[in-house]
Amino acid sequence: MKPFKIVRAKSITDINKVFDAAPRSSYLLAGGIDLMDEIKEGLITPDFLVDIMNMKELKVVRDEQDGLRVGALSTLESLESNSLIATRYPALAQSVASVGTPQIRNVATIGGNLCQRPRCWYYRNKFFDCLKKGGKTCFAVDGQSKYHAVFGGQRCYIVHPSDPAIALISYRAQVDILSVDGIRRQPLTELYVGPGEDILRETRLRSGDTIKTIIVPPIVPGQRSVFLKATERRTQDFALVSVALVITVDHGFITDARLTLGGVAPTPYMVSHVEDEMRGSRIMDLDYTKMGKLAAQGASPLKHNSYKIGLVSSLVETAIRDLAYS
Amino acid sequence: MVIGKSVQRRDLPEKLTGNAKYTADIKLPGMLYGKILRSVYPFAHINSINSSKTLKLQGVVSMLTPFDVPTGYIALDMPILDTTVRFVGDEVAAVAATDEYIAQQAIELLDVNYSPLPFVLNVEDALKSNAPKIHETGNLIGSEPIVLIRGDVEEGFRNCDHIFEETFTTPAHSGSALEPRAVIAMWEDDFLTIWKCSRGVHSDRKAISSALCIDPNKVRVIGPHLGGGFGNKDESRLAAIVAILAYRAGRPVKIELSREEEFIAGRCRHSTSTHIKMGVSSAGIISAIQVETIMNTGAYLASGPGVIRRAGQAALYLYRCPNVRYDGYLVYTNRPSAGSYRALGAPQGHFALEVMADKIAHSLKIDPLDFRLMNHVDATGQPGIRVTPPSEIIDTQPVEGGIPFSSNGLRQCLDLGSTAIHWRNIKASNYSDTSVKKTGIGMSMFIYRGGPGGKAQARVKLNHDGTVQLITGLMDVGEGATTVLCQITANELSIPYDAVRATFADTYYTPNAPVTAGSSATFSTGLAVQRAAGLLKNSIISFVASNLDVLPSDLEMKDGYVYRGSSSNTKLSFSDIGYLTRETPLEINASLMPGSKDFIINSFGAHFARVEVDVTTGQVEIIQYIAAHDSGQILNPSLAVNQVEGGISQMLGFTLTEEMIIDDLTGGIVNPRYLEHKSPTILDIPPIEVIFADVLDPEGPFGAKALGELPSIGVAPAIVNAIHDAIGIWVHDLPASPNRILELLDNI
């Protein structure tokens, strides 16, 4: 491990001072869970880690008119134990509780969780010089692809790793991004970029940008939500497939639906054709199995991940059924 | 009686307070830190290593490459370092430096010139005539399979009504003990002291001294507390490397492996492919069993011959059958080296045989429990005629028939376990599930050698303070051998458990001892301890007799005293005797070759599992697990229960999730970490009920037999059979992970 220096930042100006001087070798340090993993694995060799944990404005959690504001530095544990989130945004609470282990949730921040790098075992292993690291090959194409993408691979078959992101996107969350130019607000979906557009990164954050707040819109009457995650172990496991479904039901009819999948594509995978199909339907009359099948439409599996297609269908079906009877 | 009591695990207070020192916790003055450079090719010749940049790096003190290594061998097929590397992760070179960061940088600066060679990862390819030869001797070890025959299988197949044939596979998986391997070496003139994660300090000393061509008496190996072994940590290459680095540096050197290195360069369980053919009558009586197992040993032999042999024992001996044949192929490939892992080949062999048994029972519409009750081997052993001469000790893994077991509680295990899980009721209840979660019940049974190991020795000494010192060269690998052996000592001498002190795992102070392996510690060393303690008792009595001028027969040893007559007030305490003998302490050495000339000494068990399979996610949940074991008398029930529960919980990984996955194009392991080599967590384990059969073995110490490895054997088949009962699919290939279950369901 190369030596690095930790610099404490109190403001975006502090951050940018470091990033301007060393844009390629400066990294934001919050909880550090994923960052430490990358440094130890030798995937990145920072000169500077900018510790932002003292930036108070990134810690605020407040219920406001335009929604629940969650500071990016909130630990996952603080969100897990937040009763307001548990009652209003159950899918978010469930997704957060499914991340890692207690020790990780006690330290990891929601901002860091949204920006973690993919878990692809070829990417994470220094031995494999893969496309995402600037190499020439995606080893998963002909290699071991059990955990890889079935949608939207486009050369690189990573899957999006964050469970909370899946839930937040289904709630139509937005993020406030702090940069030298001020604060800009954008839908969380737009934070992410697929390998077709940029193979080296997964978010559109520019050097020195930092997520300040996540804004989850207020719940509306009739809103129901659920998060489901299929894993191999009962804890400490990334999703084989995860599903977050948020619907609004009015007099038995679905007036709004938002379905997002994790673990299947390089970015959170939004299944708008299923949402369209659901909207306007009576929830009790809906063909859940058909919706499940529809959600998996267009999947193109690699050698070892075709099981994910059936898994997507099953989880979507279960999610809709859960909400119909909730 | 201390025997049969759940006395507390020795050293546990130290471990629970963080005081217990494991190898990595030890720090010596002036100590350097080493790192190993590992091969990036699965098979390559090393032409040269340019170390000029490394040697210029400040803080680098010593180095070892295959071009300047002493010529000794650490194992038959393994020099200390070699100019040929045989798997991705094989040792290339090593550096010692003043800190770990520098050592890491130093190995990264080594410029290795490789000539990559064509490589082979799978046994099918490795056995082809044109396959690259991983070692000079060829890829099939011994140039031919081991073939073990009793009776005539062809005859058996001619005389049956049905023949069943299937192939089963099991993957490589890693024991990955929580403690990564660590070694410290220190030289004082020409005397070498090694602290290492070890399962046998004496075998380590032998291997290290022979590889380095030094007098074994100039080598001391100490095994600090061991953070899990499970059959691993019985190899010595790392220690030899560290010893040379320390010698060249003139300072102590420590190397700790990373978790990734543990997965890759530690030793995994052999992957297997087993073809099994059985002949059965319509009534369900087995007349022939023919099994062929092909086993991938990876780049080095390690304990492979023992493993391939043991994989066949279930086929040869679990079911009463006059005609059996086992062919075992052990094959080199360019995968990471396999080695010893809990129960060696037995889990693989039993998985194939015991799932096959259920398939046959299912086909013949016989209850799997009845099928086993009809066919299991009983106390009389196998049909046939004894071949071993009467004067010889019987192999614990025999092929021949005509020899009875010293004890056989298999029937009891089947009865106790099936009753505890209400097998008959559940089977009769004709359960059907409408939900996505389907329930099922399954079982397995098993046989295991173990117990009698190599020559066992023990020394017992009366200390001047009246305590008794038990001295053996054995390693407690976390299973509790020290506790049980001290119980035996205390029991034999009628003294409190606390009055026994123990010296283990240090070649300097202890007599030679085998590796803690084959579930042999309690049985073999236990017998030696029992004998030594018994002899010490005699010598204490003799001493007191001459001291009090009475006949030894007038004396009685009880509660830490020697009494003159049973109700007499004349007595000498152990402390008195210890004090009186302080100049020439009473001390006994005992050694023996454990085993029997009349009986086969084996342990048995039967496992029962109820599962719930979610057909939408492929997840298998174990909702109840019953383990019935015949390990003879249980000397410490609490430790024994822990051992059984642990063995089962550990092997849930083998059954459901764990697998070392290799990239076929490069030979690199893609999942060398806990996150993706998915070992069970506390949330994954079922409620387990452990039942011990009431068996008193006439050969073992206080009636005990082997236990440690047995719980790991029956897990996979019991669960896989239960999965079939739940959803009607047979899993032939482990692990039964969600993706595999979903794929099999998809193909129905």
Add this chain to the structure above:
Amino acid sequence: MNRPVYTPISLDVNGRNYRIRVDHRWTLLRVLRDSLDLTGAKRGCDRGECGACTVIVDGKSVYACQILVMQVGKRKVCTIEGMGTVSNLHPIQRAFLENDGAQCGYCSPAFILATKALLDINVDPSEHQIKRALSGIICRCAAYSRIIESAKECIGTLDEKSKN
């Protein structure tokens, strides 16, 4: 950076204040083990996956291997050395001793600390809450059943003095 960057810090471990000079790369685990010789926290994976390095920081269980010591600041660190001693075991340690809640012992300090972190905030946890609280530590001996029994045994035995 070509050369290590060192900074003097003070670190509160088990109520004792340590003044040390640290390389910015050092994790809390490295400092505990190498600088302070508190070797009860073990290095099992160095990646936050096995839990053997679990310690308590300001009341919460964390992986010492994934936290840089520079991140700890003024927070209070509790390690196994801050609990009972061999001759005077903490009630949680005693429960692990009496219920044989270990085999090789390598994960024991971690399980004990995770149990403490749970019981300090929840005096009467359910079995599921216990398992969840302990789910970040792997025991490869898989002595889980005994560990659960040990932790359950602690419920209600902790007086105010043995907390925090």
